[in-house]
Amino acid sequence: MSKINVRSFSNENEDGAPDLVGITTFSATSYFVPTRGTTAQRPSDHVEVGSLRYNYDIKNLEFYRGDTIGWSSFDLIDPDLGGGTGSNTGLGTRGLFAGGLAPDLKADIDYITISTLGATQDFGDISAGKQAMSAVGSRTRALNIGGYTSSFENEIEFVTFATTGNITDFGNLLSSKNRTASCSDQVRGITGGGNPNTNVIEYLTIAQTGNGVDFGDLTVARQSAGSFSSSTRGVFAGGYIEPTFSDTIDFITISSTGNATDFGNLTSIRMYMGSSSNSTRGIMGGGLGASRTNTIEFVTIATTGDATNFGDLTSARTDLAGASSSTRAVFVSGDTPTLVNTIDYVEILTTGDAVDFGDQTVKRDRISGCSNGHGGL
DSSP, X not given: OOOOOGGGOOOTTOSSOOOOTTOOOXXXXXXXXXXXXXXXXXXXXXXXXXXXXXXXXXTEEEXXXXXXXXXXXXXXXXXXXXXXXXXXXXXXOEEEEEOOBXXXXXXXXEEEETTXXXXXXXXXXXXXXXXXXXXXXXXXXXXXXXXXXXXXXXXXXXXXXXXXXXXXXXXXXSSOOXXXXXXXXXXXXXXXXXXXXXXEEEEEETTSOOOOEXXXXXXXXXXXXXXXXXXXXXXXXXXXXTTEEEEEEEEEETTSOSOOEEEXXXXXXXXXXXXXXXXXXXXXXXXXXXXBOOEEEEEETTSOSOXXXXXXXXXXXXXXXXXXXXXXXXXXXXXXXXXXXXXXXXXXXXXXXXXXXEEOSSOOBSOEEXXXXXXXX
Protein backbone atom coordinates (compact mmCIF):
# COMPACT_ATOMS: atom_id res chain seq x y z
CA MET A 1 0.00 0.00 0.00
CA SER A 2 1.31 3.49 -0.91
CA LYS A 3 1.43 6.26 1.65
CA ILE A 4 2.30 9.92 1.85
CA ASN A 5 4.19 11.49 4.73
CA VAL A 6 3.59 15.19 5.27
CA ARG A 7 6.82 15.84 7.16
CA SER A 8 8.32 16.91 3.85
CA PHE A 9 5.56 19.50 3.36
CA SER A 10 6.06 23.06 4.52
CA ASN A 11 4.25 26.36 4.53
CA GLU A 12 5.15 30.00 4.92
CA ASN A 13 4.08 30.00 8.58
CA GLU A 14 6.45 27.12 9.37
CA ASP A 15 3.89 25.68 11.78
CA GLY A 16 3.90 22.16 10.38
CA ALA A 17 0.47 22.55 8.78
CA PRO A 18 0.72 22.39 5.01
CA ASP A 19 -1.34 24.89 3.00
CA LEU A 20 -2.94 23.28 -0.05
CA VAL A 21 -4.42 26.49 -1.41
CA GLY A 22 -6.91 26.06 -4.24
CA ILE A 23 -6.27 22.31 -4.59
CA THR A 24 -9.43 20.24 -4.89
CA THR A 25 -8.00 17.07 -6.44
CA PHE A 26 -4.79 15.11 -6.58
CA SER A 27 -4.03 13.43 -9.90
CA ALA A 28 -1.23 11.20 -11.09
CA THR A 29 -0.61 8.13 -13.23
CA SER A 30 -1.15 6.13 -10.03
CA TYR A 31 -2.91 7.02 -6.82
CA PHE A 32 -2.96 6.10 -3.16
CA VAL A 33 -5.84 5.49 -0.76
CA PRO A 34 -4.95 6.59 2.79
CA THR A 35 -6.09 4.78 5.91
CA ARG A 36 -9.69 5.71 6.71
CA GLY A 37 -11.83 5.74 9.82
CA THR A 38 -13.70 7.78 12.42
CA THR A 39 -12.22 10.01 15.12
CA ALA A 40 -12.67 7.19 17.65
CA GLN A 41 -10.66 4.87 15.40
CA ARG A 42 -7.57 7.10 15.28
CA PRO A 43 -4.45 5.06 16.04
CA SER A 44 -2.52 6.33 19.05
CA ASP A 45 0.28 3.81 19.64
CA HIS A 46 3.46 3.55 17.57
CA VAL A 47 2.23 6.12 15.01
CA GLU A 48 4.90 7.60 12.77
CA VAL A 49 4.98 11.41 12.74
CA GLY A 50 3.55 12.62 9.44
CA SER A 51 1.21 9.66 8.92
CA LEU A 52 -1.86 10.56 6.88
CA ARG A 53 -5.45 9.30 7.21
CA TYR A 54 -8.97 10.29 6.14
CA ASN A 55 -11.42 11.05 8.95
CA TYR A 56 -15.05 10.20 8.11
CA ASP A 57 -16.39 12.37 10.95
CA ILE A 58 -14.79 15.63 9.85
CA LYS A 59 -14.71 14.68 6.14
CA ASN A 60 -11.10 15.73 5.81
CA LEU A 61 -7.54 14.44 5.67
CA GLU A 62 -5.55 14.61 8.90
CA PHE A 63 -1.92 13.97 9.78
CA TYR A 64 -0.05 12.93 12.94
CA ARG A 65 2.15 15.61 14.55
CA GLY A 66 3.61 13.59 17.39
CA ASP A 67 2.53 12.25 20.77
CA THR A 68 2.15 15.72 22.33
CA ILE A 69 -0.01 17.32 19.63
CA GLY A 70 -1.63 14.25 18.12
CA TRP A 71 -3.74 14.44 14.96
CA SER A 72 -4.38 17.68 13.01
CA SER A 73 -6.56 18.19 9.97
CA PHE A 74 -5.61 20.03 6.81
CA ASP A 75 -6.92 23.59 6.70
CA LEU A 76 -8.90 23.65 3.47
CA ILE A 77 -9.07 27.12 1.95
CA ASP A 78 -11.37 28.11 -0.88
CA PRO A 79 -9.59 29.32 -4.04
CA ASP A 80 -11.34 32.66 -3.53
CA LEU A 81 -9.92 32.84 0.02
CA GLY A 82 -13.39 32.59 1.49
CA GLY A 83 -12.74 29.67 3.84
CA GLY A 84 -10.20 28.50 6.39
CA THR A 85 -9.90 28.90 10.12
CA GLY A 86 -7.68 30.73 12.59
CA SER A 87 -4.97 32.77 10.88
CA ASN A 88 -6.18 31.47 7.52
CA THR A 89 -9.71 32.82 7.87
CA GLY A 90 -10.69 34.00 4.40
CA LEU A 91 -11.07 37.72 3.74
CA GLY A 92 -12.49 37.02 0.31
CA THR A 93 -10.41 37.94 -2.71
CA ARG A 94 -9.43 41.60 -2.45
CA GLY A 95 -8.88 43.94 -5.35
CA LEU A 96 -6.58 46.90 -4.56
CA PHE A 97 -6.51 50.12 -6.60
CA ALA A 98 -3.91 52.82 -6.03
CA GLY A 99 -3.01 56.35 -7.09
CA GLY A 100 -4.29 57.94 -10.28
CA LEU A 101 -5.28 61.32 -11.62
CA ALA A 102 -8.46 62.99 -10.30
CA PRO A 103 -7.44 65.49 -11.84
CA ASP A 104 -4.73 66.05 -9.19
CA LEU A 105 -2.36 63.20 -8.39
CA LYS A 106 -3.83 60.79 -5.84
CA ALA A 107 -1.98 58.81 -3.16
CA ASP A 108 -4.82 56.77 -1.71
CA ILE A 109 -5.34 53.00 -1.97
CA ASP A 110 -8.90 51.63 -2.15
CA TYR A 111 -10.05 48.02 -1.93
CA ILE A 112 -13.06 45.85 -2.67
CA THR A 113 -13.98 42.28 -1.87
CA ILE A 114 -14.54 40.95 -5.38
CA SER A 115 -17.27 38.50 -4.41
CA THR A 116 -19.36 41.29 -2.81
CA LEU A 117 -20.92 44.11 -4.83
CA GLY A 118 -20.47 47.62 -3.45
CA ALA A 119 -18.26 50.68 -3.22
CA THR A 120 -14.53 50.68 -2.53
CA GLN A 121 -13.21 51.17 1.00
CA ASP A 122 -10.13 53.02 2.22
CA PHE A 123 -7.00 50.87 2.62
CA GLY A 124 -4.19 53.39 3.12
CA ASP A 125 -1.80 55.51 1.03
CA ILE A 126 1.12 55.09 -1.34
CA SER A 127 4.27 57.14 -0.65
CA ALA A 128 3.19 60.07 -2.86
CA GLY A 129 0.57 61.01 -5.42
CA LYS A 130 1.34 59.03 -8.60
CA GLN A 131 -0.31 58.07 -11.84
CA ALA A 132 0.18 55.34 -14.45
CA MET A 133 1.68 52.72 -12.13
CA SER A 134 1.21 49.00 -12.65
CA ALA A 135 0.68 46.39 -9.93
CA VAL A 136 1.06 42.68 -9.19
CA GLY A 137 -0.22 40.48 -6.39
CA SER A 138 0.62 37.23 -4.65
CA ARG A 139 -1.83 35.75 -2.15
CA THR A 140 -0.25 37.89 0.56
CA ARG A 141 1.39 40.97 -1.01
CA ALA A 142 0.45 43.67 -3.51
CA LEU A 143 3.29 45.51 -5.28
CA ASN A 144 2.92 48.90 -6.99
CA ILE A 145 5.49 49.50 -9.70
CA GLY A 146 6.94 52.65 -11.28
CA GLY A 147 4.62 55.51 -12.21
CA TYR A 148 4.81 59.24 -12.75
CA THR A 149 4.86 62.18 -10.31
CA SER A 150 6.60 65.19 -11.83
CA SER A 151 8.97 62.75 -13.51
CA PHE A 152 9.20 59.03 -14.23
CA GLU A 153 9.58 56.83 -11.13
CA ASN A 154 11.52 53.62 -10.48
CA GLU A 155 10.04 52.91 -7.04
CA ILE A 156 8.52 49.56 -6.12
CA GLU A 157 6.35 49.53 -2.98
CA PHE A 158 4.18 46.92 -1.27
CA VAL A 159 1.31 46.33 1.12
CA THR A 160 -0.05 43.18 2.74
CA PHE A 161 -3.52 42.30 1.39
CA ALA A 162 -4.91 40.99 4.69
CA THR A 163 -4.25 44.26 6.55
CA THR A 164 -4.95 47.89 5.86
CA GLY A 165 -2.35 50.64 6.07
CA ASN A 166 0.20 52.66 4.17
CA ILE A 167 2.61 51.29 1.61
CA THR A 168 6.22 50.23 2.37
CA ASP A 169 9.36 50.47 0.24
CA PHE A 170 10.27 47.28 -1.67
CA GLY A 171 13.06 48.25 -4.08
CA ASN A 172 13.67 49.82 -7.50
CA LEU A 173 13.19 49.03 -11.17
CA LEU A 174 16.18 48.88 -13.49
CA SER A 175 15.10 52.27 -14.88
CA SER A 176 12.52 54.96 -14.18
CA LYS A 177 9.29 54.52 -16.19
CA ASN A 178 5.53 54.50 -16.08
CA ARG A 179 2.83 52.61 -18.00
CA THR A 180 4.50 49.22 -17.61
CA ALA A 181 2.41 46.05 -17.99
CA SER A 182 2.63 43.70 -15.01
CA CYS A 183 1.47 40.23 -13.99
CA SER A 184 2.55 37.51 -11.56
CA ASP A 185 2.39 34.00 -10.25
CA GLN A 186 2.63 33.23 -6.53
CA VAL A 187 6.42 33.70 -6.52
CA ARG A 188 7.39 36.22 -9.19
CA GLY A 189 6.10 39.59 -10.28
CA ILE A 190 6.78 40.41 -13.94
CA THR A 191 6.76 43.89 -15.45
CA GLY A 192 7.38 44.64 -19.12
CA GLY A 193 7.63 47.58 -21.48
CA GLY A 194 6.81 51.09 -20.33
CA ASN A 195 7.28 54.77 -21.04
CA PRO A 196 9.87 55.91 -22.18
CA ASN A 197 9.26 53.24 -24.82
CA THR A 198 11.14 50.04 -23.95
CA ASN A 199 11.00 46.31 -24.61
CA VAL A 200 12.69 45.33 -21.31
CA ILE A 201 11.01 42.75 -19.06
CA GLU A 202 12.01 42.61 -15.39
CA TYR A 203 11.08 40.26 -12.58
CA LEU A 204 10.74 40.56 -8.81
CA THR A 205 10.59 37.89 -6.12
CA ILE A 206 7.43 39.04 -4.35
CA ALA A 207 8.22 37.59 -0.90
CA GLN A 208 11.65 39.27 -0.79
CA THR A 209 12.21 43.01 -0.99
CA GLY A 210 14.75 43.99 -3.61
CA ASN A 211 15.32 45.48 -7.03
CA GLY A 212 14.07 44.38 -10.44
CA VAL A 213 16.15 41.77 -12.31
CA ASP A 214 16.45 41.51 -16.10
CA PHE A 215 14.17 38.79 -17.53
CA GLY A 216 14.34 39.33 -21.31
CA ASP A 217 12.58 41.43 -23.95
CA LEU A 218 9.10 41.85 -25.38
CA THR A 219 8.72 41.06 -29.08
CA VAL A 220 8.50 44.81 -29.70
CA ALA A 221 9.13 47.87 -27.52
CA ARG A 222 5.88 49.37 -26.29
CA GLN A 223 4.07 51.05 -23.41
CA SER A 224 0.52 51.00 -21.98
CA ALA A 225 -0.18 47.33 -22.72
CA GLY A 226 -2.52 45.12 -20.72
CA SER A 227 -1.12 42.12 -18.85
CA PHE A 228 -2.43 39.01 -17.05
CA SER A 229 -1.26 35.53 -16.16
CA SER A 230 -1.92 31.92 -15.38
CA SER A 231 0.31 30.09 -12.90
CA THR A 232 2.78 29.43 -15.72
CA ARG A 233 2.35 32.10 -18.41
CA GLY A 234 2.48 35.88 -18.40
CA VAL A 235 0.75 37.61 -21.31
CA PHE A 236 1.19 41.17 -22.66
CA ALA A 237 -1.53 42.56 -24.94
CA GLY A 238 -1.83 45.67 -27.08
CA GLY A 239 -0.18 48.93 -26.12
CA TYR A 240 1.45 51.83 -27.93
CA ILE A 241 4.30 51.30 -30.39
CA GLU A 242 5.53 54.66 -31.62
CA PRO A 243 3.87 56.16 -33.59
CA THR A 244 0.69 54.03 -33.38
CA PHE A 245 -1.35 51.63 -31.26
CA SER A 246 -0.73 47.88 -31.25
CA ASP A 247 -2.78 44.67 -31.39
CA THR A 248 0.22 42.47 -30.56
CA ILE A 249 -0.12 39.76 -27.91
CA ASP A 250 3.01 38.00 -26.68
CA PHE A 251 3.82 35.74 -23.73
CA ILE A 252 6.53 34.44 -21.45
CA THR A 253 6.94 31.47 -19.10
CA ILE A 254 7.05 33.15 -15.68
CA SER A 255 9.38 30.71 -13.92
CA SER A 256 12.07 31.00 -16.62
CA THR A 257 13.93 33.92 -18.14
CA GLY A 258 14.14 34.84 -21.82
CA ASN A 259 12.45 36.84 -24.54
CA ALA A 260 8.71 36.92 -25.13
CA THR A 261 7.10 34.83 -27.89
CA ASP A 262 4.25 35.74 -30.24
CA PHE A 263 0.81 34.68 -28.93
CA GLY A 264 -1.66 36.25 -31.38
CA ASN A 265 -3.53 39.52 -31.87
CA LEU A 266 -6.31 41.56 -30.29
CA THR A 267 -9.52 42.13 -32.26
CA SER A 268 -8.36 45.75 -32.81
CA ILE A 269 -5.40 48.00 -32.02
CA ARG A 270 -5.61 49.63 -28.59
CA MET A 271 -3.87 50.64 -25.35
CA TYR A 272 -4.92 51.74 -21.81
CA MET A 273 -7.08 48.63 -21.21
CA GLY A 274 -8.13 47.10 -17.91
CA SER A 275 -6.97 43.49 -17.80
CA SER A 276 -7.10 40.49 -15.47
CA SER A 277 -7.50 36.71 -15.52
CA ASN A 278 -8.44 33.49 -13.86
CA SER A 279 -6.30 30.40 -14.39
CA THR A 280 -7.88 29.77 -17.80
CA ARG A 281 -8.84 33.05 -19.44
CA GLY A 282 -7.29 36.47 -19.79
CA ILE A 283 -9.85 39.31 -20.00
CA MET A 284 -9.24 42.78 -21.46
CA GLY A 285 -11.78 45.62 -21.41
CA GLY A 286 -12.02 49.19 -22.64
CA GLY A 287 -9.06 51.19 -23.85
CA LEU A 288 -8.16 53.62 -26.60
CA GLY A 289 -7.71 52.78 -30.28
CA ALA A 290 -9.38 54.62 -33.11
CA SER A 291 -11.55 55.98 -30.26
CA ARG A 292 -12.49 55.00 -26.71
CA THR A 293 -14.04 51.55 -26.69
CA ASN A 294 -16.32 49.49 -24.46
CA THR A 295 -15.22 46.20 -26.01
CA ILE A 296 -14.26 43.27 -23.76
CA GLU A 297 -12.30 40.40 -25.29
CA PHE A 298 -10.60 37.27 -24.02
CA VAL A 299 -7.95 34.68 -24.78
CA THR A 300 -7.41 31.18 -23.47
CA ILE A 301 -4.01 31.57 -21.80
CA ALA A 302 -2.76 28.02 -22.39
CA THR A 303 -3.50 28.21 -26.13
CA THR A 304 -1.87 30.71 -28.47
CA GLY A 305 -4.23 32.47 -30.85
CA ASP A 306 -6.18 35.66 -31.44
CA ALA A 307 -8.51 37.28 -28.92
CA THR A 308 -12.27 36.67 -29.10
CA ASN A 309 -15.11 39.10 -28.38
CA PHE A 310 -16.61 38.69 -24.89
CA GLY A 311 -19.12 41.56 -24.60
CA ASP A 312 -19.18 45.24 -23.64
CA LEU A 313 -18.45 47.42 -20.61
CA THR A 314 -21.28 49.61 -19.31
CA SER A 315 -19.54 52.59 -20.97
CA ALA A 316 -16.68 53.18 -23.39
CA ARG A 317 -13.67 54.33 -21.40
CA THR A 318 -9.91 54.28 -21.23
CA ASP A 319 -7.14 54.35 -18.59
CA LEU A 320 -9.05 51.94 -16.32
CA ALA A 321 -7.77 49.26 -13.94
CA GLY A 322 -8.57 45.55 -13.80
CA ALA A 323 -8.52 42.89 -11.07
CA SER A 324 -10.02 39.44 -10.63
CA SER A 325 -10.89 36.47 -8.47
CA SER A 326 -11.00 32.91 -9.82
CA THR A 327 -14.49 33.59 -11.19
CA ARG A 328 -15.03 37.33 -11.58
CA ALA A 329 -13.21 40.20 -13.35
CA VAL A 330 -13.75 43.83 -12.37
CA PHE A 331 -13.01 46.99 -14.38
CA VAL A 332 -12.47 50.11 -12.30
CA SER A 333 -12.84 53.86 -13.07
CA GLY A 334 -11.25 55.52 -16.13
CA ASP A 335 -12.32 58.37 -18.40
CA THR A 336 -15.07 58.64 -21.01
CA PRO A 337 -13.36 61.33 -21.49
CA THR A 338 -14.99 62.67 -18.31
CA LEU A 339 -13.44 61.03 -15.24
CA VAL A 340 -15.67 58.27 -13.80
CA ASN A 341 -15.65 56.09 -10.68
CA THR A 342 -17.66 53.24 -12.24
CA ILE A 343 -16.84 49.63 -11.35
CA ASP A 344 -18.16 46.94 -13.74
CA TYR A 345 -17.81 43.18 -13.52
CA VAL A 346 -18.17 40.02 -15.62
CA GLU A 347 -18.12 36.32 -14.79
CA ILE A 348 -14.91 35.20 -16.49
CA LEU A 349 -15.99 31.80 -17.82
CA THR A 350 -19.13 33.17 -19.48
CA THR A 351 -19.51 35.74 -22.25
CA GLY A 352 -21.76 38.80 -22.23
CA ASP A 353 -21.93 42.43 -21.20
CA ALA A 354 -20.55 43.80 -17.93
CA VAL A 355 -22.84 44.61 -14.99
CA ASP A 356 -22.59 47.42 -12.43
CA PHE A 357 -20.57 46.47 -9.31
CA GLY A 358 -20.41 49.74 -7.39
CA ASP A 359 -18.26 52.88 -7.33
CA GLN A 360 -14.74 53.89 -6.43
CA THR A 361 -14.53 56.61 -3.76
CA VAL A 362 -13.20 59.28 -6.15
CA LYS A 363 -13.56 59.66 -9.93
CA ARG A 364 -10.14 59.07 -11.48
CA ASP A 365 -8.12 57.38 -14.21
CA ARG A 366 -4.54 56.03 -14.58
CA ILE A 367 -4.82 53.88 -11.44
CA SER A 368 -3.09 50.59 -10.72
CA GLY A 369 -5.04 47.42 -9.91
CA CYS A 370 -4.28 43.91 -8.68
CA SER A 371 -5.75 41.16 -6.49
CA ASN A 372 -4.81 38.22 -4.28
CA GLY A 373 -6.97 35.76 -6.20
CA HIS A 374 -6.12 36.15 -9.89
CA GLY A 375 -5.26 33.43 -12.39
CA GLY A 376 -1.53 33.48 -11.74
CA LEU A 377 -2.11 32.12 -8.23
